[in-house]
Amino acid sequence: MQRRDFLRLNAIAGASALLGPSLAGCSQPAEWQRLMTAGPATIKPTACNMCFWSCAAQVHVRDDEPWKITGHPDDPHAMGRLCTRGTAGLGAYYDPNRLIKPLLRVNRGGSQQFDVVSWDDALGFIAGRLEKVAKEHGPQALATLVHGPGAKHFVHLTKAFGSDSISEPAFAQCRGPRDTGFYFTFGEGIASPEQTDMENAKCVVLIGTHLGENLHNSQVRTFADAIRNDATIITVDPRFSVAAGKSKYWLPIRPGTDIALLLAWTNVIMAERLYDADYINLNTIGFNALAAYIAPFTPEWAYVETGIAADVIRKTARVMAASAPATVIHPGRHTVWWGDDTQRARAVAILAGLLGIWGQKGGYYLPEAVKVPEYPLPAYPVPKKSWRDITLPKFPLAGQGVTNVMLDNMVGPDAYYKAMIVYDTNLPMTMPNSRATLTKAAQSLDLLVVVDVQPSEMTGFADVVLPECSYLERYDPLRSESERDPCIALRAPTLPVQGDSKPGWWMAKEIGHRLGLDQYFPWKDYTEVLDWQLKQVGSSLAEMQTIGLKMFPRKTPVYYQPGAPLTLQTPSGKIELYSQALADAGFDPLPRFTRHAQRPDGFLHLNYGRAPQHSFSRTQNNPVLYQLMPENLVWIHPDTAMKFAIDNESYVRLVNQDGVVSNKVRVRITERIRPDSVWMVHGFGHTAEGLTLAYGRGADDSALMTRVLYDPIMGGTGMRGNFVTFQKEAA
């Protein structure tokens, strides 16, 4: 059986269909018997894009048939191992629902539909509309929302066109509060991969971070190292996550009270003087202000808020301090919860500062990147108006445009933005409560372009859909992250392009050409850019096409010498326990605990997270991953299930406090969750009919998020403001 055939089968055969007739001996050898004598496979290096971790990978091809994808043995992200999603990468290539032709929305007989059009027609249409927008409103009226490594091409196009309104949901829907909180404490955000030195830690503290289910390859590997090394794991989570199951201390915190716990931990460390006074004197400012502020926030005070016993708070604080600086306070990643998330990140950073773990072995190491020069190009035009003029009046300390603010500015005849390009991000399932606004924006905008590999929900809003080829068929910008071991990885085509799909760089260049922006694309093929960049750092495209990954020696130390003063980019040059910058902007200079909206009677907290089998809302239609996890389940505590008379494995719908009803979702009754909460994996409940496997399976948490809790500092969209009850589904 050819691999291509089995992946194209749609239905999963039921057990009864498997009882075939008896054979008089099979005429063909078993697969393993074929494999015993098979010749060697050809190995082609590339970089995975099943998530943004971009592990260097190797595609194995035998007899012209793609066989499997494995991790690059030398890559610090992969160490020869890809995660569940990466291993299933060929499913993305073979997905029968992939987009392979450009589509243009047309009105015909009063109804709208997509017509398959030529690339020339699609790109000509886009260029025509963009020129009209530039003429009537100026080029700054173009907004571009992006995700992933290929985003760079459309960022470049947008800047060349004359707009800087570029943003990622990765900021306001994910990492923004964390990076902002750390920026105001340490003068820089957290790197990606996170610079957590878990393999050398004696204590690891996870606050809502569910490593293991959140399968970022090297994060999980080093977390497993910490377990193997018998580090004390402390996990704060309303759910008994996989990580909680690996922990000495599981703190099943009342949802929304994390700041109270963080303040109490800080209180214990200060009250019991569990810090290094010399380190504090040398490296921090605001210690006295913090000491005065923190005094009332005792473990007994925090118990009332969090439900975590005072002695557990004291014990865990003491373990963290005794292990320091070999204590990882994990900064988290998806941190938009309750709208005070930057302040929670500040509380995490302050704790890390007090424990002295910045730049220390077993704490946060110092990341370093290979400095790859940008291909020489003319300077971008300066936009008449910037994203800052749109976002900062609402969220003064936002580090980039806030997606929701940008979207709001696309609605109505007087809207600031008149055109939008969306690359590789499924906004309706990424931005909470965005569908209604997206629908209005789609009416108002003169142009909405969506670039995607599959017919996602976002493509349904587009005027033009541009089909990108999968990561296995294209070059992307180089991976050169800030990390422990500086290295470069190349994503290069390993398999033939399917249909008329094209790489992102080609689309950006062709649109640029039609807009008269050839000076910004002075190359025929993106390989010229990659080759030029690689030659600046002593490699070449030819070399990277062979090796896939290149390591570079570190130029700076991984850790500070113990006792050495820190060099930080904060205004004071020190760890800012008290933030004057936040005070000056009118925000709390020390993190404040606020009680959040109370759970209405008969409702439960709606919590959500990740599964190791899926990335966001982009992999549910992957035929390989679909087999591992075809739908999400809603986790319900047995007491809650009894109260609502809900059966295990039955289907229910979730109804939020504003009456929004979810798609039906299967029940998992489990002790592994607080009785006041439900939990589900994000990314399911697809409404795009073109995704034939994923369509209608499971429920979409983001559709239930009608009460978005904005972070006043940087515009993060807190997603924990909704509560749900149940509507039973007929069996």
Add this chain to the structure above:
Amino acid sequence: MAHYVMVIDTKTCIGCTDCVDACRMENNVPEGLCFDWVVEVTTGRYPELKTEFRSERCNHCSRATCVTACPTGASQYWNDSNIVVVDASRCTGCKACIAACPYDARLIMQPEGYIGKCTFCVHRVQYGLDPACVAVCPAKAMHFGRLDDPASEVFQLLESRESYSLNPETGNEPNVFYLR
């Protein structure tokens, strides 16, 4: 006789099912079937809980009832080892081995009809490589090797750590071990 065993550390296993995925790709396992699978066992009452994940598969038993039950000799040991394989050319699809297996580890291949199962990736083992599931495990929780070699990692792990196997009371002498 070469004695191959798999040793899986439940302390670090995160239940991610990457082993199932890697097996599917490596062995071209038909859609809807699998040679290995992951079991979650949660015990206790909230908030005093324990969760253990187990990656399960054929145990390549030293006294395999599936081998003795096979009327045609299709179910057999590979190369004087404990690795149990099925020679499809001799398999009539009679399913006696399915009834004899204490682990429900055998299945009917579609559409051919012969009996399929985990082979410990014998096509890799013959070159000294680990099975695909062991090689992919992102938590490095899985180990493979020869128990007849006291210097091997698996021997050392079983010597130094408490472990258990599934259904040892059958007398099949299973060879997949779980470290507590």
